[in-house]
Amino acid sequence: MQAIRIDSMSERRQQRCCGMIRGTSIESRHAPGTHTRKLSRKPASCEGGTLNASFEGFMRTNRSGGLFILADRGNGKHLNFCRLTEQGTKRNVVMKIQLLLLIPLCFIGLGAHAGEEMNAFHVPLGQRQLFLDEYGIARIENLKRTLHQPEKKGAVIEPDQSWEYSLQTRCAPVWDPNVERFKLWMITSTTIPGVAGTTYAESADGIHWTKPVLRQKAIQGSLENNIVTVDPKREWPANAIENVVFDPDDLDPSRRFKGFAHVYTREPMVSPDGIHWKLLDVPALPSADESNLTYDRLTGIFIATLKTNGPYGRAHAIWTSTDFEHWTDTGVVFHADEEDQILGRVHMEGRLADPALHHPPDIDPEDCTVDVYNIGVSRYEGLYLGFPAMFHHTGTMGFHLVQLACSRDLKTWDRLGNRETFIGPSTVASGAYDLTQILPPTGPVIRGDELWFYYTGIKYRKPPEGAKKVGAICRAVLRRDGFISLDGGDQAGMLLTQPFTLAGKKLFVNVDAEEGELRAEVLDKDGTVLAMSALLKGDQLRGALRWAQGDLAELTGTLIRLRFTLRNAAFYAYWLGGE
Numbered sequence: 001m002q003a004i005r006i007d008s009m010s011e012r013r014q015q016r017c018c019g020m021i022r023g024t025s026i027e028s029r030h031a032p033g034t035h036t037r038k039l040s041r042k043p044a045s046c047e048g049g050t051l052n053a054s055f056e057g058f059m060r061t062n063r064s065g066g067l068f069i070l071a072d073r074g075n076g077k078h079l080n081f082c083r084l085t086e087q088g089t090k091r092n093v094v095m096k097i098q099l100l101l102l103i104p105l106c107f108i109g110l111g112a113h114a115g116e117e118m119n120a121f122h123v124p125l126g127q128r129q130l131f132l133d134e135y136g137i138a139r140i141e142n143l144k145r146t147l148h149q150p151e152k153k154g155a156v157i158e159p160d161q162s163w164e165y166s167l168q169t170r171c172a173p174v175w176d177p178n179v180e181r182f183k184l185w186m187i188t189s190t191t192i193p194g195v196a197g198t199t200y201a202e203s204a205d206g207i208h209w210t211k212p213v214l215r216q217k218a219i220q221g222s223l224e225n226n227i228v229t230v231d232p233k234r235e236w237p238a239n240a241i242e243n244v245v246f247d248p249d250d251l252d253p254s255r256r257f258k259g260f261a262h263v264y265t266r267e268p269m270v271s272p273d274g275i276h277w278k279l280l281d282v283p284a285l286p287s288a289d290e291s292n293l294t295y296d297r298l299t300g301i302f303i304a305t306l307k308t309n310g311p312y313g314r315a316h317a318i319w320t321s322t323d324f325e326h327w328t329d330t331g332v333v334f335h336a337d338e339e340d341q342i343l344g345r346v347h348m349e350g351r352l353a354d355p356a357l358h359h360p361p362d363i364d365p366e367d368c369t370v371d372v373y374n375i376g377v378s379r380y381e382g383l384y385l386g387f388p389a390m391f392h393h394t395g396t397m398g399f400h401l402v403q404l405a406c407s408r409d410l411k412t413w414d415r416l417g418n419r420e421t422f423i424g425p426s427t428v429a430s431g432a433y434d435l436t437q438i439l440p441p442t443g444p445v446i447r448g449d450e451l452w453f454y455y456t457g458i459k460y461r462k463p464p465e466g467a468k469k470v471g472a473i474c475r476a477v478l479r480r481d482g483f484i485s486l487d488g489g490d491q492a493g494m495l496l497t498q499p500f501t502l503a504g505k506k507l508f509v510n511v512d513a514e515e516g517e518l519r520a521e522v523l524d525k526d527g528t529v530l531a532m533s534a535l536l537k538g539d540q541l542r543g544a545l546r547w548a549q550g551d552l553a554e555l556t557g558t559l560i561r562l563r564f565t566l567r568n569a570a571f572y573a574y575w576l577g578g579e
Contacts, residue, residue, distance in 0.1 A: 120498070121135070121136045121497070121498040121499065121500045122500055122501070123136070123500050123502075123503065123504075123575070123576055124382075124503065124576075125503045125504050125576055125577070125578060126575060126576070126577065126578075127381055127382050127575060128381040128382070128481055128510070128573040128574070128575040129381075129382065129497075129573055129574050129575060130380075130381060130382075130383070130481055130483065130484070130572070130573050131145065131484055131485070131486050131495075131571070131572075131573070132383065132406045132414070132416055132483060132484050133383070133406055133408070133414050135382075135383075135408060136497055136498050136500070137495065137496075137497060137498065138496045138497060138498045138561065139494070139495075139496040140486065140493075140494070140495055140496075141493060141494040142488065142489075142491055142492065142493035142494065143486040143487060143488050143493035143494070143495060143566070143571075144486070144487050145417070145484050145485070145486060145487075146417075146484065146485050146487050146570065147404065147416060147417025147418075147420050147422070147483070147484055148478065148479070148482050148483060148484065148485065149421070149422060149423065149424075149476075149478075150422075150423065150451070150453050150476035150477055150478035150482075151476060151477050151478070152426065152432070152434075152474065152475075152476045153474075153475045153476060153477055154432060154474065154475070155432070155433050155457065155472035155473065155474050155475075156206075156207060156209060156454070156472075156473055156474065156475045157184070157186065157201055157209045157472060157473040158433075158469065158472045158473075159188075159469045159470075159471070159472065161211070161225070162191070163190045163191050163192055163195075163219055163220065163225075164188060164189075164190060164191075164199075164469075165188075165189040165190055165191050165468070165469070165470065165471075166188070166189040166458060166469075166470045166471030166472075167186045167187070167188055167189075167199070167456075167471055167472050167473055168186060168187040168188075168189075168439060168456040168458070168471055168473075169184060169185065169186050169187065169439075169454060169455075169456055169473050170187065170242045170243050170290075170291065170292055170293075170374070170376075170439065170442070170456075171184070171185055171242075171243050171244045171245070171259075171292075171293065171442050172184075172294075172376075172378070172441060172442040172443055172444075172445055172454055173203070173206060173445055173454055174244070174245065174246035174257075174274075175246070175445075176246065176273070176274070177248070178273075179202075179273075180204065181202040181203060181204055182202060182203045182204070182205075182206050182445075183200070183201075183202050183244075183246075183274050184200070184201050184202070184203075184209070184454070184473070185198055185199075185200055185228065185241055185242075185244045185259070185274070186198065186199045186200070186201065186473060187240065187242060188227075189471070190219070192219070192220065194235075194236070195219070195235075195236070196236040196237075196240075197217065197227050197228075197229060197236060197239045197240065198227070198228050198229065198239070198240055198241040198242070199211065199225075199226045199227055199228065200212065200214060200226050200227075200228040200274070200275060201226065206445065206447065206452060206475075207475070211226040212226055213225065213226060214226055214227060214228055214275060216228055216229055216232055216275075217229050217232045217239075218232075228241060228274075228275055228277075229241070229277075230261045230269055230277040230278070230279055231279075236263070237262060237263030237264060237289075238261070238262050238263075239261075240261065240262055240263045241259055241260070241261055241269075241277070242259075242260055242263065242266075242291060243259055243260045243266070243291055243292060243293035243304070243442075244257060244258070244259035244274060244293070245257070245258055245259065245293055245294060245295040245302070246274075246295070247295055247324075248297075249297065249300065253272055254270065254271075254272045254278075255270040255271075255272075255324075256271070256272060256273075257270065257271040257272070257273065257274040258270050258271075258293075258295070258302070258324050259271070259274075259277070259293070260285070260291060260293060260304070261277070261279060262284070263289050264287070264288065264289060265284040265285065265286060265287060266284055266285040266286075266287050266291055266304065266306065267279055267280075267284045267285075268280045268282055268284075268285070268324055268325065270324070280324070280325060282325045282326075285304060285306055285319060285327055286306065286308075287306035287307050287308070288306075288307035288308065289307060290307040290314070290316070290373060290374045291304060291305060291306050291307060291316075291374075292304070292305045292316075292374060292375060292376045292377065292440075292442055293305075293442070294376070294377055294378045294379070294442055294443060296378075296379045296384075297379075298379060300322055301320050301321070301322060302320065302321045302322070302324050303318065303319075303320055303377050303384075303410065304318070304319045304320070304321075304327070305317070305318055305319075305334065305374075305375050305376070305377055306318075306319060307374070308333060310333055310335025310336065310371065310372070311335060311336075311337075312335060312336040312337070312340065312341065312369060312370065312371050313336070313369060313371030313391075314371035314372055314373055314391065315333050315334060315335035315336070315371065315372050316333065316334045316335075316372055316374070316375050317329060317330075317332065317333050317334075318330045318332040318333075318334065318377070318410055320410070330410060330411065331411075332410065332411050334372055334375055334386065334388065334405075334413060335371070335372055336370050336371050336372055336390065339419070340370040340390065340419070341368070341369060341370055343370070343419055344368045344369065344370035344390070344392045345365045345366070345368045347392055347401060348363060348364075348365040348368045348392055349365045351399065351425075352365070356427040356428065356429065357425055357427060357428065357435075358399075358425065358428050358435040358436055358459070358460075360397045360398055360399055360436055360460070360461050360462075361397060361462070362394060362395065362397050363392075363393070363394045363397055363398055363399075364394045367394045367395075368392060368393070368394060369392075369393060369394075370390050370391065370392050370393075371390070371391050371393075372388050372389070372390060372391070373389040373390070373391040373400060373439070374388075374389045374439055374440055375387060375388040375389065375405075375440065376440045376441050376442035376443055377410075377442075377443070378442055378443025378444070379443075380443065380444065381481075381573075382408070383406050383407065383408050384406060384407045384408070384410055385404070385405070385406055385443060385444075385483075386404070386405035386406065386407065386413060387402055387403070387404065387405075387422065387423075387440035387441055387442075387443070388402070388403050388405060388440065389401070389402050389438060389439055389440045390402075390403055396461070396462075397461050397462065398461060399425065399436045399437070399438075399461065400436070400437050400438040400439065401421045401423075401424055401425075401438070402421065402422050402423035402424070402438050402440045402441075402455070403415065403416075403417075403419055403420070403421065403422055404416045404417060404422040404483060416483070416484060417484065423438055423440070423453070423455060423476060424438070425438065426457075432457060432474070433457035433458060433459055433470070433471060433472040433474060434455075434456075434457025434458070434474055435457070435458075435459045435460070436458060436459060436460050436461050437456070437457070437458035437459075437460075437461060437471075438455060438456065438457060438458075439455060439456035439458075440455055441453040441454055441455045444478070446480070448480075449479070449480045449541040449542070450477050450478065450479065450480060451477070451478040451479070451480055451482065452475060452476075452477055453475065453476045453477070453478065454473055454474070454475055455473075455474055455476070456471060456472075456473065456474070457471065457472055457473075457474040458470055458471040459471070479510075479541070479572070480510065480541060480572075481510045481572040481573040482510075482572055484572075485512075485570035485571055485572050486566075486570070486571045487569070487570050487571075488516065488566040488567050488568060488569050488571070489567070489568060490567065490568060491567070492565050492566070492567050493565070493566055493567070494563060494564065494565050494566075495563070495564045495566075495571070496561060496562075496563050497561050497562045497563075498561070499525055499559050499560065499561050500559070500560065500561075501557065501558070501559055501560075502522075502552070502555050502556050502557065502558055502559075502560050502576070503556065503576055504552075504556070504576030504577050504578055505552060505553035505556055505576075505577070505578060505579060506544060506545075506552065506553070506576065506577035506578070507520060507533070507544075507545045507552055507562070507574065507575075507576060507577075508542055508543060508544055508545070508574065508575050508576075508577055509536065509540060509543045509545065509564075509571070509573070509574045510540065510541055510542065510543070510571075510572040510573040510574070511536065511539075511540050511543060511566070511569055511570065511571045511572065512539045512540075512569060512570040512572075513536060513537050513538060513539070513540065513566065513568070513569035513570075514537075514538060514539045515568045515569075516537070516566065516567045516568025516569035517535045517536065517537050517566065517567055517568070517569065518535070518536045518537075518543075518564060518565070518566040518569050518571065519532070519533055519534075519535050519536070519564070519565045519566075520532075520533040520545050520562060520563070520564050520565075520574075521533070521562070521563040521564075521565070522550065522552060522555060522560050522561075522562060523560060523561040523562070523563055524558070524559070524560060524561075525559055525560075525561070527561075529549070529550075530550050530555055530560065531547050531549060531550025531551060531552055531555065532547070532548055532549040532550065533545040533546060533547055533548060534546045534547070534548040544577075562574070
């Protein structure tokens with residue numbers, strides 16, 4: 001059975017996230033102004049190409065007349081709409097015709113499968129399966145989960161101009177293929193009373209950064225600086241550009257960069273290069289003085305976390321958009337809970353007991369409260385990662401600890417690693433910036449087999465008199481997929497997956513078996529071994545399994561389970577490959 005292949009990212013951007021599938025039922029989350037009409041009661045599956053489509057037979061239209069076809073993205077939960085606009089480019093028209101031709105094909109040849117329950121677990125080709133939550137896992141025996149912290153590499157962008165006092169960021173560097181440079185935007189405090197704004201830096205390698213002269217706004221009468229602004233007449237806080245993402249899928253090159261202006265409320269704006277900006281004539285988003293922004297290319301969704309109030313203080317609402325102009329409040333507020341308050345007192349007591357760490361003045365474990373200062377959210381493989389900066393404070397004084405969370409639908413979040421610290425403070429003796437305030441990365445930058453995290457490090461919550469150069473952009477590095485591992489010891493441990501239809505011909509693993517080994521088995525639905533791999537040893541960031549018995553390539557299209565057995569090894573992820 002053939003399905004439409006969406007080969008270019010501009011076409012993929014027509015996909016839109018809309019709902020969740022649970023068994024054979026659908027819980028739809030409607031965008032404002034959308035209407036649903038059911039086309040057929042029969043579910044069917046069309047697999048192939050970039051889009052693994054499982055059509056449930058729904059069509060939606062919105063106020064603008066756009067047509068949406070419901071399709072499963074391939075992981076069994078999240079559903080997409082392929083948006084078919086009545087107006088647009090020739091490419092959109094072709095896509096519309098192809099999809100309309102596809103619908104009847106999906107209902108041909110259902111036969112005995114028409115009444116079967118749709119498989120809830122999918123392993124899309126090339127998508128890495130991590131072990132952060134229980135998705136796709138049937139059973140784990142004699143393995144323990146371990147949260148791993150990235151290795152700090154120090155500051156990569158420091159306040160080295162005479163007028164710079166502190167640098168912060170609320171976005172991840174983006175790679176601009178047109179100039180082959182990483183680009184980053186920084187909230188900049190100056191030594192000049194009342195003057196602050198956003199500055200810009202770029203880098204060819206993500207490590208060595210330059211600050212180009214932009215000549216957009218004068219500092220002490222000179223335009224020789226890297227200040228970037230949507231309007232040179234604006235002053236702080238209206239001149240802030242806090243959140244920027246790169247959207248290579250927008251058909252309009254003048255809108256490839258998207259961001260928010262202003263510290264209070266968020267004004268959507270667009271740019272062709274991230275340097276010259278234009279405000280959109282759309283309503284501002286409600287937010288206090290913290291926010292974050294990401295673009296999920298897989299679904300074409302922009303995700304904003306906007307500061308609001310929660311039951312324990314600072315919290316963040318999650319808003320989404322498919323066009324960066326019309327935004328929907330998902331109703332989710334990521335906030336601290338009672339367990340955070342209990343752990344917060346423990347963290348504060350531990351900090352005060354450690355002479356190597358900076359002790360903010362006037363903090364008291366008995367008067368400690370914890371809230372969510374900021375949270376970065378980004379897609380990684382088949383799920384969303386959250387990096388909440390948990391502010392531990394007495395009154396206004398305190399410190400941040402960045403934790404790790406994950407979600408598959410942006411609504412239900414798991415706090416990972418028993419809420420252990422993912423990025424914490426450096427010691428005073430290290431000379432680092434991240435002594436007290438640590439503002440989270442939006443998400444990782446994938447660099448080969450490493451994940452690079454760019455975050456804000458600030459030495460003090462309230463700088464002492466005469467303090468200089470107090471905040472900078474820091475970098476930390478983690479093994480690819482290395483958030484949480486399943487660890488086995490001398491006694492063999494086992495991971496058994498949920499059943500899924502095999503789409504690939506090769507099986508890869510990310511495992512550190514330097515002192516141990518890993519083996520994989522392919523089972524049928526009754527538990528019979530269909531194929532067994534040879535033992536894999538060593539530190540394998542992308543280890544390809546060889547088959548000592550049977551052959552995975554001969555089982556493509558069949559319903560299988562995978563069983564992994566490991567000794568003295570840390571297992572991070574597995575994924576399927578093609579030829």
